[in-house]
Amino acid sequence: MxxxxxxxxxxxxxxxxxxxxxxxxxxxxxxxxxxxxxxxxxxxxxxxxxxxxxxxxxxxxxxxxxxxxxxxxxxxxxxxxxxxxxxxxxxxxxxxxxxxxxxxxxxxxxxxxxxxxxxxxxxxxxxxxxxxxxxxxxxxxxxxxxxxxxLARDTFLAILGHDLRNPLAAITSAGHVLAQRDAEAADHVGGRILRSARTMNAIVRDLLELARLHLGGDIPLHRKLVNLEEVCRAAMEEANAAFPEATYRLEVCGDVQGYFDGDRIQQVFSNLCSNAAQYSSDSKHIVVALQGKPEEIIFQIRNFGPVIPAASLSTLMDRLTQVGGDAMDAGRPTNSLGLGLYIVREITLAHGGEVTVESEASSGTLFKVRLPRAAGELRV
CATH class of the missing domain: 1.10.490 (Globin-like)
Structure with a gap:
């Protein structure tokens, strides 16, 4: 036939x-x-x-x-x-x-x-x-x-304009107050300016990383022996400046020293701390944990808030990803560049590690970053 x-x-x-x-x-x-x-x-x-x-x-x-x-x-x-x-x-x-x-x-x-x-x-x-x-x-x-x-390009530009407008408005407003030389408000205004500047700096930093990756470049790493507890505390302080209402609790177990690019890892921790604060219930602490193991160091951050839909977990760290549904409930930001978690994943991969996420109503949302400790195991 x-x-x-x-x-x-x-x-x-x-x-x-x-x-x-x-x-x-x-x-x-x-x-x-x-x-x-x-x-x-x-x-x-x-x-x-x-x-x-x-x-x-x-x-x-x-x-x-x-x-x-x-x-x-x-x-x-x-x-x-x-x-x-x-x-x-x-x-x-x-x-x-x-x-x-x-x-x-x-x-x-x-x-x-x-x-x-x-x-x-x-x-x-x-x-x-x-x-x-x-x-x-x-x-x-x-x-x-x-x-x-x-459409993705136009959406990206629209969200970028939205995200930069808020801290710029805060800086402008603070500038008007300082111009009036109100001594009593100086401390409060100064803090507001610093928080807005940090927010804008984080946005620009993520944009530069995205441009580098989009053009096919690797994230450059400058490794040296660093203590990840110090890096983590600096990241928590940076995130707290942008989200002063957030309450973090750090738990450290074992030796948490290793050969990493400290600035890059701080960017990972800071993005995750900011993400947790953005979607955390006001009544719950954000629990951050560092665990040193013989071959690796594990960073974990858990917060309680809107559950990330199971269908969104596999693409959550793709670039320009925005999670809808319950993860964007009333009163929380509806716009995000969708770069923070993507940068987290890429920096972690550049260090030879991996990042995972799980989210349930009973146990909260948990991000886990595994980083090989030895310099010889890391990808150049």
Missing amino acids: TMHLSQFITANLEAILIEWEAFARSMVPSGSEMTTQDLRDHAAQILIAIAADIATRQTAEEQHEKSLGHRDPASTGNSPAAIHGRTRQGRGFSLPQVVAEFRALRASVARLWLVYERKRGGMVDELIRFDEALDQALAESILKFSEEAA
């Missing part, structure tokens, strides 16, 4: 998907945890749509128009290929990587089909139809990817 290419694709779907997954895994962005389901994304639906397209009768005129790309990709914004482009953009893939996925898919199907149908005369015509359908899927995916990238 003769098998057409459309039938071949559906009959060999799993074999094609295995090759797709292997290729996609080779391009996963640094630090991103992606399951088989994540890697395959909408690949099966894309292939099924392509198979259906190939099986559909097509006139010579329709084929010519399609080969010229005259079919409007915008009319298929909810196709599997378009959804794939949107989700890949959200997971940190670049546009060349998405294009490479489709190129690899084309090669995989063509190779498997040629092996199966090497002696069949009608093979070329069906491969042309496959190429046309795949090009259409690629166009839909790229269009949606580009739209999502533009």
Whole structure:
């Protein structure tokens, strides 16, 4: 029985998907945890749509128009290929990587089909139809990817403006008070200026780190023997300046010295302390713990507040991620650059460590950072 290419694709779907997954895994962005389901994304639906397209009768005129790309990709914004482009953009893939996925898919199907149908005369015509359908899927995916990238950029700029406006307004207001030379308010105003300046400094610092990582650079590390208890206390003080209502309790166990970039690790601890303060219940202490083990040092921070939805945990530390739902309850900030936790993850990875998070109503939200102690085990 003769098998057409459309039938071949559906009959060999799993074999094609295995090759797709292997290729996609080779391009996963640094630090991103992606399951088989994540890697395959909408690949099966894309292939099924392509198979259906190939099986559909097509006139010579329709084929010519399609080969010229005259079919409007915008009319298929909810196709599997378009959804794939949107989700890949959200997971940190670049546009060349998405294009490479489709190129690899084309090669995989063509190779498997040629092996199966090497002696069949009608093979070329069906491969042309496959190429046309795949090009259409690629166009839909790229269009949606580009739209999502533009939306992410505009959202980022809007949130940046919002986050910088508040501390700038505080500094301006404080400047007016100082200009009036009100001695009684000087101490209060000075503290307000310092807190606002620290907030803006943290935003700019995270922006610089994002730019470095986005351009493909590594986070430079300058390691030396440091005491992480001292680093942690400095980070708590820095976070407390921005969130004076927060109450931290530090617990230290064992030897917490190791070879780290102290400034970078302070950035990790400070971001986590600020994050905990931002989403912590006012009546609960924020518990910070350092535990020294023979091969590593573990930093933990636990706060009680809105539970992070389970569906958000796997992407919480992706760049520009904002958690909705219960994690943004009334009275708390609704805007965030979504950079703090991403920077935490990248600095931790640069030190050869890992960061995890869990969140439950009964036990609160716990971030855990594991850092190898020995300099020789760290990634340069």
